[in-house]
Amino acid sequence: MSVVRLVIEYDGTQYVGWQIQPNGLAVQQVVEDALARICGVRHRLVSSGRTDAGVHARGMVAHFVTDKLLPMRAYRDGVNRHLPADIAVRDAALACDDFHARYSARSKWYRYSIYRAAVRSPMACRFSWQVRGRLDVQAMREAAELFVGRHDFSAFRASGCAARTTVRELFSVDLVEEDPLLQVDVRGEGFLRNMVRIMVGTLVEVGLGSRSPCEIEDMLSAGGRDRAGVTAPPQGLCLMAVDYAGQDVFPGQKCLDMSETFR
Amino acid sequence: MSVVRLVIEYDGTQYVGWQIQPNGLAVQQVVEDALARICGVRHRLVSSGRTDAGVHARGMVAHFVTDKLLPMRAYRDGVNRHLPADIAVRDAALACDDFHARYSARSKWYRYSIYRAAVRSPMACRFSWQVRGRLDVQAMREAAELFVGRHDFSAFRASGCAARTTVRELFSVDLVEEDPLLQVDVRGEGFLRNMVRIMVGTLVEVGLGSRSPCEIEDMLSAGGRDRAGVTAPPQGLCLMAVDYAGQDVFPGQKCLDMSETFR
Incomplete structure (x- = not known):
């Protein structure tokens, strides 16, 4: 099993927030749908936390676990082709096995x-x-x-x-x-x-x-x-960003460029 | 007859451009509608020029001629109450009689x-x-x-x-x-x-x-x-702005603060 970590940006104007809920469309739902188009199976995203309706993110972090790993570019550029203009995956990286978007956050x-x-x-x-x-x-x-x-x-x-x-x-x-x-x-x-x-x-x-x-x-x-x-x-x-003190990314994988995320 | 000069800002994403045309909603149309709600009669706006579909403006300038002058705040704050979130009048001022939003522009x-x-x-x-x-x-x-x-x-x-x-x-x-x-x-x-x-x-x-x-x-x-x-x-x-070399505003009226428009 592999853990993949995504950095996601969104204009939250049109959404009920990050987390899936019954009263409207959530960012999480839209990203999971796009990811399923690329992976062929549905993955549940675990995020660093929630954002409320109308709140934006430049650097929301979420992870998912998979037993069929694709090249990282598929999780970024491939998924982005299935996302609307107001949501984008900015970075995808293989994370350490014990990485957890919420619990590993510093x-x-x-x-x-x-x-x-x-x-x-x-x-x-x-x-x-x-x-x-x-x-x-x-x-x-x-x-x-x-x-x-x-x-x-x-x-x-x-x-x-x-x-x-x-x-x-x-x-x-x-x-x-x-x-x-x-x-x-x-x-x-x-x-x-x-x-x-x-x-x-x-x-x-x-x-x-x-x-x-x-x-x-x-x-x-x-x-x-x-x-x-x-x-x-x-x-x-x-x-703007979630900091994991550089402990999250699998050795050899491209490390998240925080300066890019922080812009 | 008095000439009133408006400075208008808009997010042009949802519009076919400034100028009224048959194929969709124009910014000019929306501003003229809001102005009519305040004035009771319809005024035709003459702008410094056009902007194309999807183009934005921080400082579009337009004028209209009226024989029933209201306080300038009505043309700004009053009209803004009837405008959608993506359009606003930023400034309204009494202009010289020979002011023309297009021909007076430097x-x-x-x-x-x-x-x-x-x-x-x-x-x-x-x-x-x-x-x-x-x-x-x-x-x-x-x-x-x-x-x-x-x-x-x-x-x-x-x-x-x-x-x-x-x-x-x-x-x-x-x-x-x-x-x-x-x-x-x-x-x-x-x-x-x-x-x-x-x-x-x-x-x-x-x-x-x-x-x-x-x-x-x-x-x-x-x-x-x-x-x-x-x-x-x-x-x-x-x-961003149209410059009239300070010749446009009637003496005694608040002059357009270009630094504000230029931000």
Whole structure:
């Protein structure tokens, strides 16, 4: 048996999210269908995690197990010929036997894009959240720093989130200004449902002056969802990359070029 | 009678182009419909020019004449409430009586986005042309310089182009690398149909090594459409801004902030 690891990019606008569910078309379903056209049999994809409806990915990672291995180009170029324009396999590689897209992951990088302008932008709106008021980026940076480290993020998860533990470690929360965009880059070992979007919604409330940065500490210690800010809309969020610390790819196979994935 | 000048942004993916035509929905039609909802009467928009099916605009300029002037915010925020997500009025201003969106224009800026990668990108493909091979950007720059100035561009127009004269002056053709994107910024007094897309198609052939930069001079002097390169696909092209040298806006009115339009 061989383990194959795929890196998948998608524009999530038209999908109910990554994971297969009864209420609409999921990215996972579309990729599994295309893979079945190439393999002749159906493989179940195991992903590094889920993304919600309307959320995008540049570097979603998923693996599948097969006893009939094809050349890696078939899993990339062959599968891509059967995928719609809004989904693509960016990389396919043979992984170590014990590789698991979810359990082997060391960290994930999410990017949230805020579009700062008085008037909405048809070209930017597909991949960003428009915020009209002036944002105090310095105050947002102060607040963002308070998220870094190991905390109980129970105030920053969706009400339907079923995770058993709510403690997560964040490695960094960086605000990058590319005027008129403001990018929020969040890196951490793992995330609760809607966690990045609630963090960003809270940071924007800080930026607009309706909350002070120091309130973040209260939210982290008190833990009620009603204490934190709004949930930022899905179209601004993108899963940029999942990091496996280079342990995932079978020796001799092309290693994932992270700089390419991170673009 | 008053002249109102609009700056309009659109994602052209779903439209047959700017201009109203029988074979599908045009951006002009959608904006005129929304404007009629606000004004109570229908106004005909006169634009700085056309854009083809699938081409985008950040700063299309159009004017209309009215004898019942509303506050400028109605023409921007009011009209935007009746426009779909892929079209927006970015600015509305009272113009001088003799302003004409087409005849008063001094120059236009088009940007063509080339996405350089072996694998297609679902997030980039809506607004760029994917080119797989390695591009020699230096050779492309040499070729681009030869377009600058006053030339007969008859080799660089669509077969259906009805322009009476084919001589146009280009002020600059700049290649900007924002890896993995390569942007081609073309500024000129006016353009023939498909001119920028044929120029870009030709530049890409130079970049791939299938043509040499010096062939551009032959194309410009000989003039047959078959001498130039392929027509680059529409989705990479965007009309960024139209320049009126600050002569268009009525004194006392907010002047168009070109830096905002140019972003």
